Amino acid sequence: MEKTNVENLFEWIDQTTELIQQYDNAPYLDCLTGTLSTLFYRDIPEETDKELSQKLTDELEGAELESYTNTEIRKAVQLAILKGMKGSTQQQHLMTPETVALFTGYLAEKLTKGRENMRVFDPASGTGNLLTIVLEHLGNVSSVYAGEVDPTLIELAVLNANLQRKEIEFFHQDSLRPFLLDPVDLIVADLPVGYYPDDVRANEFELKASAGHSYSHHLFIEQSMNYTKEAGYLILVIPDFLFDSDQSDQLYAFIHEYAHIIGVIRLPKSAFKSEKNTKSILILQKNGEGVSAPKQPLLANLPSFNNTDAMNDILGQINTWFSENMPNQE
Template sequence: MGKSNVETLFTWLDQTAEVIQQRENEPYLDSLALTMDILFYKEPPEEMDEIVSHKLKQRLAEIDLSNFKTDEIRKAIQLAILKGMKDSTQQQHLMTPETVAMIIGYLAGKFMEGKKQIRLFDPASGTANLISTVLEHLEQDVEAFASEVDPTLIELAVLNSNLQKKQIEFFHQDSLRPFLLDPVDLIVADLPVGYYPDDMQANSYELKADNGHSYAHHLFIEQSLKYTKEAGFLIFVIPEFLFDSDQSDKLNEFLHNHAHIVGVIRLPESAFKSKNNTKSILILQKKGEQTEEVKQPLLVQMPSFKNAHAMADILKQMNAWFKTYHTK
């Protein structure tokens, strides 16, 4: 068995990043960003030490990006970023698991059926793995926007979308501050979980805490609804405890006033490191004049992703649900 394209490109990215890391004494993720930059421009930066530069030119001669499909490029970059994240164990640097991103892509495709043009936004885009997976599933003409506050992650995100030849406009900012962005048809986000440190900014939100810090994951939901068109859709990866926390009454009431809950998909524990990290997918539709409550929301317990039979069954049920949903 030869190496798959994904493995080949991953190995190339990984080894090249290590060459830079050893020579320049940079962290792995920064070296990876430089590697992706060099791969995109097909040459090392001019200010680089000659020995490293020569080595990198040799490495570039060994790879031709045009031999790889977009999806292979995305997956190889994802593997390299995941390797780098193992070293930097910041909680917010966790990437949305591949299968979860694919389910969101599938849902996005279903909810956007029949639209010719789509505006898509991910307000917590990290390295852009989720939004680029969703873009693979949308056949329409898509204007895509993404926001990320962390400088390393957004640098990786921009390079990631460049190498995949995906057009995404990035905002480098705190996503809970105002955006220069017109409302969109679809929002996807793996919600950052935790407290939001900026109490002054949180004050402008309905979902701010009565005292102490507010929950970032609540504010992200409110902010997302603000930038969604009437009747637009939002697909969030949420923590299991979202609706049983000390501030969930407020959240429930807010959602009741502004959105319809279209579905909740519980993800299998096996997709996450521990039971405490288990997540679900929450699907909302922003209220509008033409919208109505969903009589039968899409409620699904996902089996283990390794169980192909059970997965096929669930997809069949979901497809059947969409048939009745689209005919209403």
């Protein structure tokens, strides 16, 4: 069987990364940044080992970006990142599954239909996979922003965006600290889950814990709300237990005060590595002039993404919900 473009490009990225690893003796993800940088800039850093430099120059002759679409590039880079993350124990080093990101993009397209010159922000962008997939669904975007604290992940995200020819402004910082950013029309994020270690900073949030460390996923919801325009939307990939925790009453009251819940969509367990990682999608609209809650929120349990008939059925129901509850978006 003839290999696809995605397979060919992934093989080139993978082999080149392993080549760099032989000389640098560094983790795969760190060497991957060297591969993607070489691919994008078509240049080898001067300090590179002479033998490695010659091998990379030879490798470059076999990779022409112009022969790949943005989607093919994204998928090939995604496969390489997934390989580098395999076995990773760090929660923030888990990529948003492709199917979940695609579904988020579909929702973003439905919600923002008719809006022009949109500004989009992902405050927990990781390698940029969720954000770049969402952008593939939106044709009405004027500017895009992303925040990420992890140096390796943000380096991969910048190169990922560059290779896909997507203009994104990145903030390398703790995303729960203030951003030099005006509020945006749409926020998408796969919320980091866990405790936030900086109690002093957490103390500035309404959703701070009354005792002990605060939940970072709660603080991220408040931070996201702060950077959303009035009547803007938030599409958040949340842990399944979000509204069942010991601080959920406080969270629910906060959301009720500042926004309307547009919908909660339970994602299939099969989309995640393990059942404890199962997530849902929370859709919010920030309060603003002329904003009112939908007649009934969009509540759905998604079947396995592999079950085409069941997925088509649920998508039909979701489309009907949008036409009945949010006719301006149709």
